[in-house]
Amino acid sequence: MSAASKQAFQNLIPNNHCFGCGPDNKAGLQIKSYWSRPGESICRFEPAPHHMAGAEHVLNGGIICTVIDCHSVCTAVAAGYAATNRTIGTGDEVWFATGSIAVRYLAPAAIDAPVELAARIVSATDKTIKVFCTLDSRGATCAEATVIAVRVSAKWQHGRESSVSN
Numbered sequence: 062m063s064a065a066s067k068q069a070f071q072n073l074i075p076n077n078h079c080f081g082c083g084p085d086n087k088a089g090l091q092i093k094s095y096w097s098r099p100g101e102s103i104c105r106f107e108p109a110p111h112h113m114a115g116a117e118h119v120l121n122g123g124i125i126c127t128v129i130d131c132h133s134v135c136t137a138v139a140a141g142y143a144a145t146n147r148t149i150g151t152g153d154e155v156w157f158a159t160g161s162i163a164v165r166y167l168a169p170a171a172i173d174a175p176v177e178l179a180a181r182i183v184s185a186t187d188k189t190i191k192v193f194c195t196l197d198s199r200g201a202t203c204a205e206a207t208v209i210a211v212r213v214s215a216k217w218q219h220g221r222e223s224s225v226s227n
Contacts, residue, residue, distance in 0.1 A: 072084055082134075090128060094180070102180045119172055120172050125166070125203070130162050132180055133206065156213045174198055175198075189212065192207070193205070193208075
């Protein structure tokens, strides 16, 4: 692995203001994703008390969906760069957005324990990447999701185009 591959994907993506993963969004969740092996990535997120659901001991389902979404889409971005043998953030920008996300909640995730996410690239084309992601808390899988990440142009990313197609 190169030194760059040991850096969080999110720290290498330029102009990333995303609530879930953007280092440029100081009010956000600030998740960090890393390759664990080719085509697979991991992330660890430490919930805070204000991330609770109605029950004070459970992580909010929207937060669960957000960290799964961001981890999966950032994995797609990293894979997009890897497909062209480039380090994230070099050359022409590679951006993906969520085309769809289907989350299955399997068990409550504890608010007072870190959650671990594991994402795996299922399939990839030039325009879409399908990612399967799990979220574990205290050794149990609490949620799983399939995310379709859609390639978007730099014009879309910079607000000059409304469509997500290239």
